[in-house]
Amino acid sequence: MRKYIGFFLASCLLLATSCDERFQEVNTDPNRPGPEVFDPNLLLPTASFGYGDLITGYTGAILFQSMWIQAFASTSTGGANYYSNGDKYVISGSTISYIQNAWITGFQTASRINQLQRLAQSRELTNLNAVGGIFRVNILSFLADIYGDIPFSEALRAEEGIMQPRYDSQADAYIGMLTMLEESVNALNPAGDPIRNDIIYGGDIEKWRRFGNSLMLKMALRLVDVDPTLAQTWSQRAIAGGVFESADDDALVPSDEANGYANSSANALNVPDDTYEVRWSKVMIDYLRANNDPRLPIVAEVPPAGLAANRNGVVVGNNDPAIQIGLPNGFDMAGGQFDITNHPDFPGATGSGSDVALIGAYSRPTFIYRDREAPVFILTYAETQLLLADAAVRGLVPGSAADYYRNGVEAAITSMGKFGGPSVSASVAANHAMTNTLDISSTEASLRMINEQIWATTSLFANFVEAWNNWKRSGYPELTPVNFPGNFSSGQIPRRQPFPASETGVNDEARNSAVARMGGDTWLTRKWWDGGN
Template structure:
């Protein structure tokens, strides 16, 4: 962390608070410059939620980085991203904004509430903030590996924090989540405003905490199976039980609260849906395909082979390839933090690994069905009938002998367009199509990064960290095995 991470957060927070809430008049914001005020905790919470979702669903971070690395999309005229050349501006925005805006807002909320400890609702507010914070730290650890954690926001004593081991961050946040589940009390108030995700609903925040623990536990299942088993068996019954529980940020069709990457005001031609996604969905008759992608020239959905440079003379003109679906680019597309289908796929995998969480086939079928029903409801696709859903499940049956490929493929499909989560699961499970034939391909026109031939496992640290936090950067790079995109994360290093 550098001084810059903290320096500009207050100005951005004010902008976010005004933009999202729309309820404070400008004259109400006039203050004595010699006695600066602080934003109310509810606005800090809104600001953290919106800033995080705007970033993780931006075309710059989700589109050019995560959706490419998950191989959901491929580039149009700008194909270097599909060939693993990382845009350092997009990378630095991801890191800096999560720290200096999202996490800093939550840190400010907790510090303000510390002055009101014991008052009704404060414990619940803090618990919700800490659950949301755990999700952000998990995302950072899954993206970069070792990260600043224990020494962040010590701005008066330490502006060059050390990097903590990513597994240590995981363990600490698992403890935090478990503690917040016990603290949350639905006999007490929480946020009366400011919580866009759950509107202050305490039971829903508990379910989210349980569900996030499942996600983190299954990621470590190949590294510490017994710990993963203990966590999942203890928490699965408190996790999401239906799509109504989904943790999502609902955008609105009005500026500046539209989904970050939408085509309501201008056409977007940056990305094509990959042939990896399209061809597999076609092969199994997936009813979600017309939602995930639009028809191209010739009235058909056609994917672009991944990482195919626009300079290649064999590539057809852009009109021949499909762009993402209208719902994906809708101004009101929800920003998903975590959904029920993911929980069911986690439990299917847990059951396949021998954990006591019920039947793998049942959880798998629930996950497939829940994903399709989510999209059917979101798009009002009445043509996707229950019989169509059941027929699809019959075409992609669970197979215990091939569980990694079967669950991995359907989970990957269900996570669209959560690019970061799709990418993390791709690298963690290393799955193929059911039966074992390859699903993913290397970039058709080759990788620009000599350290990555097939898929990046992480993003490199910011260039600025090499000079502004040099000692800790050097130590962190050495600890993970080198600051390259080809360096595997701690839970990727298992077979």
């Protein structure tokens, strides 16, 4: 990514200062090149990173969904008390700010994509405009899956004078987005304009086509409860267009710490309080151990003894699968009935004296999750194959659910190497998949196994919002909510984020209309497609 950012800056200067004797060009502000000289391809790297930033870190994923979905856990005591809004559904000092982070980052990134498309259209750059359309849907569908009704048809139209866009119902927005996605995918032409500065696919048009269709499949399966017919229609269109064919098609956003584009989740997990507090949940570690999953030593480690080592993100722990133990969700270290030291499986503190780590023996994420150069996983072949397995079990698409499941499991395991750390060989992954075949004894048994694997896979790829969305859709894994005193969701796992406070007083009429249509603006208000459990 470094070369693209540098190229972007150099190009801006070059384009702005290239002029002849014409008066208008001579008098153009060299620091603000107009659309007639600016290459919209230069917007693609920062827009791509913007999306990666949207689905990671303190925009919500680490603070909310990672613990709502019970992939991570935290005692949220002391310096890291901001994790109370995740693990225990209890307001922390910055919860109101956290609520709006995804909204602001998402619409800022969508606005950049909008500018890319406007410039591409003016230059007749059909492929770039199509990639922009695919990315726009990727961003806005993400926001809709978090908040519900959002501005869509009137969004990003400030230059037309629409300063207070109406919120579309999620049903209308989803149909509009699926239509936009299909049109964008169909507009891609390998013989057309080249995509430059593409940090995801290096300008490969066919990979963008497969990404668009795989995104279509994911969105289609959101609809299995609310409109099975529509889910089948769009699933089959996605397959007909061609989804991901192998892990080589995975959509990853690279990081570039040296130039200010570090992995945001890694930024968070390198904060000493976060390094100490954030642990794998008991639910996750138990799942990996029960299945003898070869990913366990790649993702989990028990830190060395003592507080200093537990707060140090550089120190490497013990990744022996036999000693990994997950932290139960919903506990603190405040001395009351929820104090983790009262839990019958409490493994004990480590260290002594002033260097005691009170929760030191629970498994934490390994260095691959603290590596600021690690890529951000957007959508993968593994997830796509598992979604196809789900669709096949439901009779929405042709093909063998067992084969799709096997392909998904193998790719989920081998693709862990893309973090840049340890990896699992293809032969080990294949052997694991062969000894853990899909349970086809009943439809529910198959759906349970598939969607538990989606939960584990997306969580281990640090795509926690996707794990949460698929849990809402499928109902798996079956999670026991935390009912901690003072929680904001009546002791239930949150199903959405409320609209940000920043919309109040700015776009009241549209927001209030959406709230009335949705039936509320709470952490538990069900979105249009959400009927999984």
